[in-house]
Amino acid sequence: MTPKEVYLDNSATTRVYPEVAEEVRRIMEEDYGNPSSLHRKGTGGERVLNASRRLLADLLGVKSENLFFTSGGTESNNLAILGMARRNRRKGNHLITTTIEHSSVLEPFHKLLTEGFEVTFVEPDPEGHINPLDVAGAVNQSTVLVSVMHVNNEIGSVQPIADITRYVKKKNPDTLVHVDAVQSFTKLYFSPEQWGVDALTLSGHKFHGPKGTGALYLREGVLAEPLFGGGGHEKGLRPGTENTPDIAGMALAARLSMENRKEMVEALQKMKEKLLSAIAAEHPWMKIIGPSPGNGAPHIANISFPGLKGEVLLHALEEQGVYVSTGSACGSREKKTSHVLEGLGLGLDEKTAEGALRFSFSFLNTPEEIEYAASAVNNAVHELKLFSTR
Secondary structure: OOOOOEEOEOOOOOOOOHHHHHHHHHHHHHOOOOOOOOOHHHHHHHHHHHHHHHHHHHHHOOOHHHEEEEOOHHHHHHHHHHHHHHHOHHHOOEEEEEOOOOHHHHHHHHHHHHOOOEEEEEOOOOOOOOOHHHHHHHOOOOEEEEEOOOEOOOOOOEOOHHHHHHHHHHHOOOOEEEEEOOOOOOOOOOOHHHHOOOEEEEEHHHOOOOOOOEEEEEOOOOOOOOOOOOOOOHHHOOOOOOOHHHHHHHHHHHHHHHOOHHHHHHHHHHHHHHHHHHHHHHOOOOEEEOOOOOOOOOOEEEEEOOOOOHHHHHHHHHOOOEEOEOOOOOOOOOOOOOHHHHHOOOOOOHHHHHOEEEEEOOOOOOHHHHHHHHHHHHHHHHHHHHHHOO
């Protein structure tokens, strides 16, 4: 039976689990009180909020009092970077990040440049990997913050966060380390405390939770300036009435995603390998952008068909019910080459960059969908290549 829809743009967002949608609706109807209110409805909402915080913290292996709820990964990244840099400016004005971070990381760093901070941008190797020694080599006594993502959202390269943190702290123990783990949480195992990082970002809609939900982990004793003024919610770090129904949905989505995680991640890897091998068998001239299939994240594959337009191919696949991306959803409407692809440097010419497509898988995809998607890609590439030679 031919699937009506094959959604392979899960790095942009995921479909919520049915159980999550049901839980969000239930809390909207039953536990709708403001968690800050003193009456029974308010304390009911507070119980939901506290239970959600404990659940998410347990899954991360951290203390619940060190977890703060936000509206998503973008706010969490901004709060961590702007908040920690400004709060710790008396210790120094030097910052470090990489050239292939998400825009919600890069833009706060560019903003801090206008405030008098100095920023070092570390470049990756051609497969998108950051060398820990390059990061540590840029650290000096005035470095107050380093921010490196765990999994790149466009090409799936996985950064050695434990090594980066260890080398940075050895060079300057006072330097804070922030990790954007939006793309890796529930897909790759990690522990913020074992890594030794000071801050970590999550986003609910990347693991089948509601949009508009996120969390920021801050190691005990780490301080950050709030971005907003208001009523003192989330210990004053993130004022604003908490979105209790969706927060509960995010926590439930995290729990569901972590159940049988090992088996589900193995399934993601198999689907990725199946798609790539099926396409390569028909089009051996295609190019994998970023890490080799076995070295990258299990749920992201970026491939190119040099000479074809990725956007044209995207819409050709859409006509067959297959949904993919040409890069980060935050920048996919901009008519320019992705800064991530540009940052890879060696071996990535303009035609290869223009022909790039990102396939990203989820726990809800099936092997049958991948088989259909591979066939759709092969057919679309054949047709577009034939058309381009006329």
